[in-house]
Amino acid sequence: MDERICVIGTGYLGATHAACMAELGFEVLGVDVDERKVAMLSEGIVPFAEPGLDDLVSRHVRHGGLRFTTSLAEAAEFATVHFVCVGTPQARDGHGADLGAVFSVVEGLAPLLSQDCLIVGKSTVPAGTAARLTERLAALTPSGVDAEVAWNPEFLREGHAIEDTVRPDRLVLGVASAEAEKILRQLYRQPIREGVPVVVTDVPTAELSKLAANAFLATKISFINAMAEMSDLVGADVVSLADVLGYDDRIGRRGLSAGIGFGGGCLPKDIRALTAQAEELGAGAGELLSAVDVANLRMRERVVELAVEACDSDPRGRQVAVLGAAFKPLSDDVRDSPALHVATTLRGLGARVRVFDPVANDSASRVAPALDYVDSARAAVTGADLVLHLTEWPEFRTLDPLTLGSAVNRRRIVDGRNGLDPDRWRLAGWSYRALGRP
Known part of the structure; x- marks a missing residue:
């Protein structure tokens, strides 16, 4: 087969996929309607944060394998072969x-095709969706050109996108013909040789698999967060509870970390999209998934409640330090960020909020410009009446509570991610609160 591929859409998914396919040895052309983004990427500059991607893009642009x-x-x-990697955001009207x-x-693309393609x-x-796209493709493709639609969903985790592309935990190939399967197996021959499992299925199953995977992960997160609220009410420890559940190999420990809940550009909109389709089809899954969404959003309010309680029930005029703005560590993505939601809610209640994120300050300031942003954790906590740990950056786990204690006005911390050592902070004289922990 031709060793040249095209990636259409160069946002987070597309830029990552283009660079990783170049790393796998293909000559890659990335396409986007955003001229500024194309100009930046053509200079080897990635317009968002993802560990290692800057180096990967710049290297392959420099060597000519990526344009x-x-x-x-x-x-x-x-x-x-054209990979479609454009965004599918939540609709404005639903x-x-x-x-x-x-x-x-x-x-x-279809009217411009002059050669058979996938x-x-x-x-x-x-x-x-693919069935509808196939109809449009057939109607618009020039006579004599055969074009087929397949689906190969991504399962990227922000902060681990390169690894998840070149060495994924599975490859899903949704195809309608043996030829499409052959082409995709050839494209992914290196990870397949390295033992990556391959699931060959029909196209609708492949389409559903990404939404189902995200919905299941969201359900798992919302479940342990619901157990965190139960733990608060009965005096139990949700971290120990999660350990107990995690030893059951039918459940597993990953994804059972209680906290402020999920955000970002994928899980919230994907679970809502699947809920919407389930409701359209009359499937009972819609009720379950809607409850998962509600449970997730409730955790943000629980953290606000803990913060207000730590401010003696009156946050007006209190200085609040927020550690973290991104929806998750190793990313500058603040889409639907629980951390920013809590920070802006507390500001709306009259608190003076100062935010530090190691990477996401700039992107956060564009979304929530009314908050104050500083360039270090020390600057954030100086004079604070309350500290909130809301994004689990590794560097926050290593903060010295004794050193920070000398900078704050009051040694009070709410750990919205259950990521800090309670004993260490309490021994340093802090009042430590977290979701689902006594």
């Missing part, structure tokens, strides 16, 4: 996915 363009016509001529960008790609969806979409 970027705004031209779909160039893409149509360049490659016979909980379903906005598929406009996905259809725009196919409708823009269009491979990686974007997260409701099951049935």
